[in-house]
Each structure stands twice: as structure tokens, then as C-alpha cells.
Amino acid sequence: MATWRDQVALVTGGGRGIGRAIARRLAREGASVCVNYVSRADAAESLVADIVANGGRAISVAADVADDAAVEGMVDRVAAAFGPVTILVNNAGLSYKASLESYDPEKLERMRQVNGDGVIHTTRAVMTDMRRQKYGRIVNITSIAAIGTALPGNAFYAATKAEAQILTLRFALELGPHGITVNAVAPGFIQTDMTRGSDEEAWKQRSQKIAASAMLGRVGDPDDVANAVAFFASPDSGWVTAQVLAVDGGRMDYVGH
């Protein structure tokens, strides 16, 4: 019977924002955790120090999830430190806001590579060991943008997250026979660097407006998302797969009928 203490979790983009809360939560549950980052070593290393100081097990590893070879190398390093990855959380992501008028194809392609290809690279890198162990938990962080929320400027970001969402269902189908679950958590508006921007006042006003369009009347905290991830990642959640759980406080501003 698998327990939390047997788990080895890889959280991409685990140093900041939502990923930081997820890595901390999985470590608190008892898993060994790899905090992946691409540029902010300081953030990842401070979290690792914090987890270790609290009696947990963690390392940080740099890798761009858009780079297949770098991802393979990272997964090997985790295996050498803790054993094969049993929990993969695809959290790393970019949000590039643009309209049909203004979009820049290069920025769009980079976002697509990180948000879409990144999920493919990491899943491929961990699946051999997961299959061999007949056990695995994969959780993809998508977005309610993929389900059709109406915030302006998010069309292309939404498309990359819709890709991650359909990959979740398709990978669940492919990997289910091997004892591997694949689910997605689709957050609403969460207070992180991604949503904050540089203008604090504008950000507060935006947050208030979005809070007013949620049934629960507030925007989200990274821990709200980490809680849902912990459910899917749990050893007890072995009969739940191909699900998308919106964690958005009950947002009501969706496009469509």
C-alpha cells in the first residue's frame, strides 16, 4: 500500500506562485519534492531550505520544460536523489496577453511550447518508471480560461491551456491501463506574480472586479489550488482519472450560451 512518504514529487515551476504552494503542500504531506525552476534559482532554493528546515526532503533543479533534453536530465537527477518520480505536477506556465490585432507570433510560440509541449516532455520523461511501478499521479495545472471565461486578452493563453486540458484526458486514456492517473486542476484568478503586474492599484481594482464575478466573492490564493492538487496526487485517489476540477470560487463570467 503506497503512502505519502513513498512519494517522489516533481513540481514544475515550483519556486513561485501556485507551484510554490503545491510543492510546500506535497512536502508537508510527506513526499520528497523536486522544485523545478527556469530562471529564479533564488526562489526555488529558498523554498527547498524552508522545506528541509521543517523536516522535509527537497531539492531544486533548473530545467526549461520546453526543452526535451533538459527535462530528461532533470528527471534523472530526481531519480538519483530520491528514486523515480511518482507524482508529476505540470504547473510551469507563461501568460502572454494579446488580441487578434496585437499578437506577436514569436511570443505566442514560446507560450505554446511552455504551456503545451512542456506537458508532453515531462509526461514522456516520467512515464517509463511510472509504468514499470504500475503507479503514478499526474496533475496538470490548466486554467478556467480553457473552459471559456471571458477576461479580455486571454484568447491565445486559453488556447494553450485548452491543449493541456485535452492532453490530460488523452494521456489518462493512454496511461490508465498502467495504473497512472492523469487529472487537471483549472484555477480561476489567483494572486501571484502572473496576475499582479507592476501597477498595484490597477491590480487591486481588477481583483475586486473579478472577485465580484465569483459566487464566493473573492479571488483565489495559491493554497486553494494546492489543496485540489493534493487530492489528485494522494495515494488514496487511485480511482479518479481524466477529470478537470475548476478551482475558481464559482466564477460566473463565461463566454458562450
Ligand code: NAP
Ligand atoms: P507565476 O507566479 O508567473 O510562476 C510561474 C512559474 O512557472 C515560475 O515558477 C516559473 O519559474 C515557472 N516557469 C515559467 N516558464 C518555465 C519554463 N519554461 N520551464 C520551467 N518553469 C517555468 O505563475 P502562477 O500564477 O503561479 O501560475 C502557475 C500555473 O498556474 C501556470 O501554468 C498558470 O498558467 C496557471 N494558472 C494561473 C492562474 C493565476 O491566476 N495565477 C490562473 C489559472 C492558471 P521561475 O520562477 O524560474 O521564473
